[in-house]
Amino acid sequence: MVEGSAEGTTLFSPYKMGKFSLSHRVVLAPMTRCRALNGIPQPALAEYYSQRSTKGGFLITEGTLISNTAAGFPHVPGIFTDEQVESWKKIVDAVHAKGSIIFCQLWHVGRASHQVYQPAGGSPISSTSTPITGRWRILLPDGSYGTYPKPRALETYEIPLVVEQYCRAAINAIRAGFDGIEIHGAHGYLIDQFLKDGINDRVDEYGGSVTNRCKFLMQVVQSVVAAIGADRVGVRISPAIDHLDALDSNPLGLGLAVIERLNKLQQNNAAQLAYLHVTQPRYTAYGQTESGRPGTEDEETHLIRSMRKAYEGTFMCSGGFTRELGMQALADGDADLVSYGRLFISNPDLVLRFKLNAPLNRYIRKTFYTQDPVIGYTDYPFLSKGSGESLSRL
Numbered sequence: 001m002v003e004g005s006a007e008g009t010t011l012f013s014p015y016k017m018g019k020f021s022l023s024h025r026v027v028l029a030p031m032t033r034c035r036a037l038n039g040i041p042q043p044a045l046a047e048y049y050s051q052r053s054t055k056g057g058f059l060i061t062e063g064t065l066i067s068n069t070a071a072g073f074p075h076v077p078g079i080f081t082d083e084q085v086e087s088w089k090k091i092v093d094a095v096h097a098k099g100s101i102i103f104c105q106l107w108h109v110g111r112a113s114h115q116v117y118q119p120a121g122g123s124p125i126s127s128t129s130t131p132i133t134g135r136w137r138i139l140l141p142d143g144s145y146g147t148y149p150k151p152r153a154l155e156t157y158e159i160p161l162v163v164e165q166y167c168r169a170a171i172n173a174i175r176a177g178f179d180g181i182e183i184h185g186a187h188g189y190l191i192d193q194f195l196k197d198g199i200n201d202r203v204d205e206y207g208g209s210v211t212n213r214c215k216f217l218m219q220v221v222q223s224v225v226a227a228i229g230a231d232r233v234g235v236r237i238s239p240a241i242d243h244l245d246a247l248d249s250n251p252l253g254l255g256l257a258v259i260e261r262l263n264k265l266q267q268n269n270a271a272q273l274a275y276l277h278v279t280q281p282r283y284t285a286y287g288q289t290e291s292g293r294p295g296t297e298d299e300e301t302h303l304i305r306s307m308r309k310a311y312e313g314t315f316m317c318s319g320g321f322t323r324e325l326g327m328q329a330l331a332d333g334d335a336d337l338v339s340y341g342r343l344f345i346s347n348p349d350l351v352l353r354f355k356l357n358a359p360l361n362r363y364i365r366k367t368f369y370t371q372d373p374v375i376g377y378t379d380y381p382f383l384s385k386g387s388g389e390s391l392s393r394l
């Protein structure tokens, strides 16, 4: 989009994302909530996602495991068994009944795991055999925090097998009724462990040059696109986020390199991806501390604008957006869609509250990752009756 052409665009301007017609631009960001007991989506998830659905809205699920080696949090849902697919159907149906579309975020944490989450207590897999430093702690199933163990670097021949797991998970997501999937290539997890030169120390075709470091992500994208169609595939990256030691010596260069390859893939396939989702540099919290080092105005603007300008397609931003900042980003043409995380946890009717410019509930961090199906999950209050328009009118 040409800068300036977005004048007058607000969070409530409709948007056509490929074949999907959205009635507003307030997207539910993917958020791990640890309520899928033993990896199976529970009825509470149907309630949670349904509460956050609006007519013409767009939701992205929490990170959802592509295989039995993918977990790094307790009680995260998977999408690699038939039982999981069957359970997801009920959640997708509840969201569709409210008129929203919903994408499933496909996740493998790579080295951000622990033996306790691995089959037969094995080592987590990664691009590297170097562990995440003691600066970061892993949440264990009993609620305590531990250190990240030494991972096992994948052998070259094993990498296509992991690509295949993403592909099968994407096919399963479509079987479950999802409108599409988002590939989680952000925040220091498996794909980011290949992308970032601060982690990837491989000497094979998946390490070294930026082309080699992008190879795993691009193989995943290509394989998923071939299986379910480009218009059902979103990609998330966070080149400027150092969560879990995911540092790169040239974040903008890396972001642009990914974008160049996504653009080329779109041209080669003569089809657009659903969107590219980029996390703002200022967001480093990710549930562990209240806030990380904020990016300066210049960093934020330069980085995100450069990527936005380079990407040929729908561009979604995430991280630290308020109602005002979201409005601003859209009016300035810096994004087509804005995803909201923490504010959507504590405000199930965030879309209506933004529309009315109503006060917001505060989120309670200590229940972000707990297992109670109600407390801190589905019990945040809606605006009281009579406070304005009903959601169905949005």
Ligand SMILES: Cc1cc2nc3c(=O)[nH]c(=O)nc-3n(C[C@H](O)[C@H](O)[C@H](O)COP(=O)(O)O)c2cc1C
Residues within 6 Å of the ligand: 029, 030, 031, 032, 033, 062, 063, 105, 184, 186, 187, 236, 279, 283, 286, 287, 318, 319, 320, 321, 339, 340, 341, 342, 343, 368, 369
């Ligand atoms: C509790 C919690 C869980 C999250 N889980 C995920 C996740 O599974 N996948 C992901 O890509 N991002 C995840 N994020 C990041 C959010 O998608 C979002 O980008 C982040 O919260 C910044 O947006 P906000 O400032 O509106 O909260 C999570 C964030 C929070 C607070």
